[in-house]
Amino acid sequence: MSLQPVxxxxxxxxxxxxxxxxxxxxxxxxxxxxxxxxxxxxRACQGCGEALGARYAIDAAMNATNRQLIAANATGCLEVxxxxxxxxxxxxxxxxxxxxxxxxxxxxxxxAIKVKKQKGxxxxxxxxxxxxxxxxxxxxxxxxxxxxxxxxxxxxxxxDNGGYMNTGVQRSxxxxxxxxxxxxxxxxxxxxxxxxxxxxxxxxxxxxxxPYVATATVADLRDLEYKVTKAMGIRGARYIHILVPCxxxxxxxxxxxxxxxxxxxxxxxxxxxEAEYGEVKSVLAIRRPLPxxxxxxxQKRYAHLFGKSPAVATxxxxxxxxxxxxxxYRLQARQGEH
Amino acid sequence: MDKPFAITLKPGSSLANHTGSWRTTRPEYVxxxxxxxxxxxxxxxxxxxxxxxxxxDYEKAWHALVENNPLxxxxxxxxxxxxxxxxxxxxxxxxxxxxxxERFLGDEANKHGWKFAPAAATSGRRVLVIGSGPxxxxxxxxxxxxxxxxxxxxxxxxxxGMMRFGIPKYRLPREVLDTEIQRLLDFGVELHLETxxxxxxxxxxxxxxxxxxxxxxxxxxxxxxxxxDANKVLDAVAVLRGMEDHDAPLLGRRVVVYGGGxxxxxxxxxxxxxxxxxxxxxxxxxxxxxxxxxxxxxEALQEGISIKWLSTITEAGMGERGDDIMVEKxxxxxxxxxxxxxxxxxxxxxxxxxxxxxxxxxxLLENVPGLVVDKGMIxxxxxxxxxxxxxxxGGDMAGNERTVTVAVGHGKKAARAIDAWxxxxxxxxxxxxxxxxxxxxNAWYYSDAPKTMRPVLDIIRRQSTFEEVLGGLDETNAxxxxxxxxxxxxxxxxxxxxxxxxxxxxxxxGPGKRFxxxxxxxxxxxxxxxxxxxxxxxxxAEEN
Numbered sequence: 027m028s029l030q031p032v033x034x035x036x037x038x039x040x041x042x043x044x045x046x047x048x049x050x051x052x053x054x055x056x057x058x059x060x061x062x063x064x065x066x067x068x069r070a071c072q073g074c075g076e077a078l079g080a081r082y083a084i085d086a087a088m089n090a091t092n093r094q095l096i097a098a099n100a101t102g103c104l105e106v107x108x109x110x111x112x113x114x115x116x117x118x119x120x121x122x123x124x125x126x127x128x129x130x131x132x133x134x135x136x137x138a139i140k141v142k143k144q145k146g147x148x149x150x151x152x153x154x155x156x157x158x159x160x161x162x163x164x165x166x167x168x169x170x171x172x173x174x175x176x177x178x179x180x181x182x183x184x185x186d187n188g189g190y191m192n193t194g195v196q197r198s199x200x201x202x203x204x205x206x207x208x209x210x211x212x213x214x215x216x217x218x219x220x221x222x223x224x225x226x227x228x229x230x231x232x233x234x235x236x237p238y239v240a241t242a243t244v245a246d247l248r249d250l251e252y253k254v255t256k257a258m259g260i261r262g263a264r265y266i267h268i269l270v271p272c273x274x275x276x277x278x279x280x281x282x283x284x285x286x287x288x289x290x291x292x293x294x295x296x297x298x299x300e301a302e303y304g305e306v307k308s309v310l311a312i313r314r315p316l317p318x319x320x321x322x323x324x325q326k327r328y329a330h331l332f333g334k335s336p337a338v339a340t341x342x343x344x345x346x347x348x349x350x351x352x353x354x355y356r357l358q359a360r361q362g363e364h
Numbered sequence: 365m366d367k368p369f370a371i372t373l374k375p376g377s378s379l380a381n382h383t384g385s386w387r388t389t390r391p392e393y394v395x396x397x398x399x400x401x402x403x404x405x406x407x408x409x410x411x412x413x414x415x416x417x418x419x420x421d422y423e424k425a426w427h428a429l430v431e432n433n434p435l436x437x438x439x440x441x442x443x444x445x446x447x448x449x450x451x452x453x454x455x456x457x458x459x460x461x462x463x464x465x466e467r468f469l470g471d472e473a474n475k476h477g478w479k480f481a482p483a484a485a486t487s488g489r490r491v492l493v494i495g496s497g498p499x500x501x502x503x504x505x506x507x508x509x510x511x512x513x514x515x516x517x518x519x520x521x522x523x524x525g526m527m528r529f530g531i532p533k534y535r536l537p538r539e540v541l542d543t544e545i546q547r548l549l550d551f552g553v554e555l556h557l558e559t560x561x562x563x564x565x566x567x568x569x570x571x572x573x574x575x576x577x578x579x580x581x582x583x584x585x586x587x588x589x590x591x592x593d594a595n596k597v598l599d600a601v602a603v604l605r606g607m608e609d610h611d612a613p614l615l616g617r618r619v620v621v622y623g624g625g626x627x628x629x630x631x632x633x634x635x636x637x638x639x640x641x642x643x644x645x646x647x648x649x650x651x652x653x654x655x656x657x658x659x660x661x662x663e664a665l666q667e668g669i670s671i672k673w674l675s676t677i678t679e680a681g682m683g684e685r686g687d688d689i690m691v692e693k694x695x696x697x698x699x700x701x702x703x704x705x706x707x708x709x710x711x712x713x714x715x716x717x718x719x720x721x722x723x724x725x726x727x728l729l730e731n732v733p734g735l736v737v738d739k740g741m742i743x744x745x746x747x748x749x750x751x752x753x754x755x756x757x758g759g760d761m762a763g764n765e766r767t768v769t770v771a772v773g774h775g776k777k778a779a780r781a782i783d784a785w786x787x788x789x790x791x792x793x794x795x796x797x798x799x800x801x802x803x804x805x806n807a808w809y810y811s812d813a814p815k816t817m818r819p820v821l822d823i824i825r826r827q828s829t830f831e832e833v834l835g836g837l838d839e840t841n842a843x844x845x846x847x848x849x850x851x852x853x854x855x856x857x858x859x860x861x862x863x864x865x866x867x868x869x870x871x872x873x874g875p876g877k878r879f880x881x882x883x884x885x886x887x888x889x890x891x892x893x894x895x896x897x898x899x900x901x902x903x904x905a906e907e908n
Contacts, residue, residue: 040809041897043859045875046419046847055863058872066868066885067378072386073889078866112373113380247863273889281890281903284864288808 042247054089054251055081061088061117068115070107073280075270075287076158076185079244080104083183083268084154086251088118090258091152096121096135100128100157100166103192104185126165128155129173132180140179152258153179159186159200163227170227174234174263181257181264184227187272195275199225202295203347204340205327207275212330221343231265232304238264240300244271245288249310253300269296277326289321294348297355312352312359318345383867387888389903391861391881396800396853396899399450400462405765406439406502406772408432410447410462411854417465417846425846426469426478433772434505434548435498437474437540440467441834442531443769444657452802452852458815461837461845468842474543480551484511489786492517492572494561494728497525498768499578499759501545502775503782504553507576510783515554515572517561522608525580526760527768529605530627532634533830564732564755574754574782577729577742578775581722581760587622589716591680600631600719607634616714618642620689622677623719624654629661631717632669636827644711645671648694648702663833667826674702675709680716689713724761747781747791748774756782800853804899809860813848816841855879855900861892 043056054060063084070077088095096119099105105122108115123131132155142148155173157166162184173180189207190196197207203221206212210219231239237260242250250268257264271278271286278286290296291310295318298310319341322328331337352358367374398411409432416425429436440463451459472478489512493500496518504514522528523545527536549555561567564575584599591597598613600623606613619635621628624647635643645664647654650673654661665671674694682688691709694702723740734751736743741762748756758774760766784791819835826833837845855878862870862879869886870879893901 040811041858041860042863043857045857053859053863056859058874062868064868065378066882067381067383068867069378069381069383070866072887073891074866078864078891081866081868108378113376113378115378279890281894283866283889283891284895 040248053247054086055247057089061085061093063088063117064108065115065117067113068108069110070103071272071274071280073273073283074103074107075244075272075283076104076187077107078283079185079250079268079270080108080156080183082244082247082250083156083254083266084118086254087152087154087181087258090255093118094149094151095119096139096151096153098123098128098132098135098153098155100155100161101125102158102161102190103187104156104158106192125161127169128157128161128166129169129180129182131155132182133169133173133176133178136179152181154181154183156183156185158191159184159188160190160198162186163199163225167227170265171230171234174231174236174265177236177262179261179263181254181266183254184265184267185270186267187270187275189272189275191272191275200227202344204331204337204344205325206330207327216340217330217337218327228265228267228301231267232301232306234263235304236263236265237261238300238302239267240265241267241269241296241298243269243287243291243296243298245284245291246298246310249298256300275327277329278324282324286321286324289316289324292316293318293321294352294357295321295344297351297357299355306355309355309357312357315359318348382884383887384869384882384884387883387886387906389888389890389905390883390886391888391890391892391901391903393855393879393881394853394900394902395797395855396804397797398800398852398854399452400447400460400852402796402799403446403450404773405446405767405770406433406443407776408447411849411851413469414460414462414465414846414849415851415854415856417469417842418849420843422469422472423476423478426473427481429466429469430480432776434480434502435470435544435768435772436466437470437544438498438527438536439769439772440464440470440836441536441540441832442527442767444767446769452800452805453848453850455802456807456810457812460848460850461815461818464816464818464837465842465846468837468839470540470544471836474540480505480509480547483509483552486513487511487786489513489573490515490571491782491786492561492567492575493578494564494575495525495578495580495759496520496523496545496555497578497580497759497771498527499580499771499775499778500525500576501548501553502772503576503578503756503758503779504775505548505551506776506779507782508548508552510779512783512786513552513554516556517559518555518557519560521558523555523557525578526582529582529608530601530630531768532604532607532630532637534633534637534826534833535630537832561728564728568754573786574756576775576778576782577750577755577757577761578759578771579725579728579761581724581740581766583723583725584718585721585723587718587720589677589680589718591716596715597680598715598717600627600717601722603631603717604634612638615640615717618712618714619644619717620677620711620713620715621645621717621719623647623721624649624656625719625721626656626660627722628719629656629664629669631719633664633667635717636667636669637830639828643669644713645669646675646677646691647671647673648676649696649700650674653696653700666823676702676704677716678708680713682710687712687714689716722760722766726761747784748778749781749785754785797853800899802852805850805852806895806897806899807850809858809895809897810850813844815848816845851898853899856898858897860895860897861901864891864895866891 064081204218240253400410413428445463448459507514584601679690693707756778759771869882
């Protein structure tokens with residue numbers, strides 16, 4: 027299992043830290059010397075899931091590479107709120123070029139490092155590319171697929187909040203069905219975003235048969251750190267897709283960000299798993315099974331489903347999607363696992 | 365110009381951007397009152413000592429425990445653990461076995477001979493404690509800790525009060541009692557056995573600055589039951605006290621106990637162990653109305669004690685051999701009070717033991733002016749002081765709820781008030797923080813962990829010997845049990861707030877020092893409070 031190897035009865039096993047554990051068994055985030063790669067003073071909204079997910083992931087990557095890391099960033103919330111010229115919140119070497127080319131920039135950096143090493147210059151510096159779902163699943167998708175296909179030595183991290191949030195919440199190919207955005211208004215016979223084929227990039231990444239693909243959420247820090255650390259121990263193209271709730275775009279309370287990510291996982295809406303060379307190797311099983319309604323109801327982007335007469339059929343369709351995830355990835359709660 | 369091409373500004377840090385100005389609400393760390401502590405009549409800081417037990421530091425845990433209660437090994441056996449009734453863990457699986465961990469710590473202390481932390485500097489003041497029951501011992505202990513000389517006068521030949529002469533050995537082995545009393549004597553408490561105080565005022569003139577009364581309630585209440593000569597009608601206090609004598613009381617083959625409190629259960633179980641073939645409790649109401657604790661009733665039933673509900677004894681000493689009694693059936697009226705039905709039944713009984721409650725012997729107070737006695741109980745103020753200045757009282761003689769735990773709490777309360785009174789002040793208890801209720805916690809973070817059951821002595825030995833019925837935990841399962849504590853309302857340094865802040869605005873101060881908010885950058889999103897497992901963060905509105 028992809029969790030800390032501690033006895034299950036430890037008080038607060040699911041917490042960030044645990045004073046009863048040996049220091050080396052604690053999470054990176056519990057460490058007073060963590061990099062805090064994305065520092066205070068950034069301009070993300072209150073309760074931003076992406077700011078949290080980025081610090082979790084990059085701190086873990088810094089820890090795993092002995093702080094020898096360069097990050098290439100796509101355009102998007104993460105870039106805009108962290109680096110309004112000339113300020114930056116990043117505590118690591120970091121570059122932003124264009125919206126759609128983060129994977130290509132990272133490939134170039136990795137190639138440059140490789141050449142420098144061949145010439146006997148520089149040490150073993152690793153490369154991360156990161157972006158939101160817009161820069162990953164839509165605009166940067168060609169470059170990303172190329173990076174996978176060439177098996178470039180880059181970890182690409184996608185922070186998925188389901189839309190173009192900093193420009194005013196427009197739909198992306200990662201926006202879930204029925205969700206309201208500025209471009210998928212709750213109007214007409216099928217309000218909100220359409221139920222279409224969907225575009226689940228982790229599955230597409232797996233289809234490239236790259237060494238490592240994983241999903242994670244900001245609600246399971248231990249699991250997220252484990253996956254980033256594991257990814258940094260592998261050479262070649264790697265992809266981690268992290269669900270990061272967005273209080274602004276989802277219409278949730280700022281204090282509920284982690285709760286929403288937890289609900290997404292517990293309802294089966296978002297499957298949390300890891301895959302190697304195109305095959306699923308492990309999943310984070312559901313701990314307390316819940317109907318999707320629990321996840322949908324707190325979000326204003328689904329408010330039209332819970333009007334005077336609830337949109338029972340639509341909710342049932344979303345439930346069917348979650349049930350399919352549970353079947354496909356075998357997410358059922360298992361006896362004896364916690 | 366040392367800047368690169370097309371760059372006009374030097375790179376800066378976002379730390380220049382004080383995002384704290386966005387905040388409309390702010391998080392604050394709080395310590396809330398855990399429900400276990402709130403429920404403890406002895407005022408123990410249970411969450412506080414479990415915290416140390418969780419890390420396996422049992423000695424530190426024990427020291428934290430005895431700050432409030434000097435008798436943990438006794439308490440871990442005889443307390444009815446209202447703490448567990450309050451425990452928030454029962455909303456998840458089952459309450460933490462606080463009582464069993466307390467007993468484990470007490471037994472560890474006895475095994476390793478741990479001593480109390482040194483007392484405060486001597487004040488030179490002397491306090492007389494009358495009675496060596498739990499109230500007296502607790503008062504003497506706390507007074508000694510505060511630097512006063514506590515002198516206990518005990519009428520009986522052995523110390524312990526009702527813990528020795530009321531609670532059967534199968535619930536409290538006497539070596540446990542002796543060890544904990546001896547630790548108090550080693551600590552500096554002075555004990556005079558077989559010393560009866562007849563005049564409190566005389567004693568106060570004779571070199572004592574204050575008096576604490578903890579004489580208990582030893583006089584059995586009687587009910588008028590017409591009885592012939594042959595039938596033996598005894599009282600429960602005498603029977604239980606007689607168990608400490610050389611020869612155990614002779615109760616016979618068929619014993620009937622009249623009453624429904626814990627004492628009735630104790631006597632019935634004792635009779636069984638003394639060899640009675642039948643031990644029957646006659647009680648005038650129903651099981652749910654019975655004052656005895658349910659688990660004790662259950663244990664008694666397991667041991668083969670039978671209980672006749674809705675019955676009263678109207679006559680004893682009947683029949684040719686004088687060993688029959690008459691029992692009348694009762695029925696509850698609409699107010700839940702038993703009323704006679706006129707339906708009678710004759711029963712055989714070698715002895716009848718009355719367990720109808722006890723009164724305090726207040727004869728030593730007859731000459732003390734200002735004392736107020738109501739319904740057999742001495743009236744005290746919030747600081748346990750009686751109507752006579754300098755005379756304090758606690759335990760069974762001063763309260764309706766007569767348990768060892770309540771008595772220990774009285775002793776502590778009185779000691780604080782005495783300490784203040786000796787300095788010419790009045791003790792003011794610090795304000796209580798708000799209760800750490802379950803809805804203020806985030807239970808997601810606690811993993812499932814069912815309660816550890818204590819070993820129970822097998823039934824045959826329970827019916828024939830006075831061996832302790834309930835076993836203790838060992839080190840491994842005591843640790844498990846301690847770690848089931850959720851630390852309600854009090855930070856246990858899980859690092860959650862430090863981890864979950866999207867703005868990196870929580871400062872970790874290091875082990876044992878907890879955390880601090882960096883209000884320069886905290887945007888007030890409230891994730892820390894929502895994700896705090898134990899509810900030790902509250903969100904308050906910013907003032908401007």
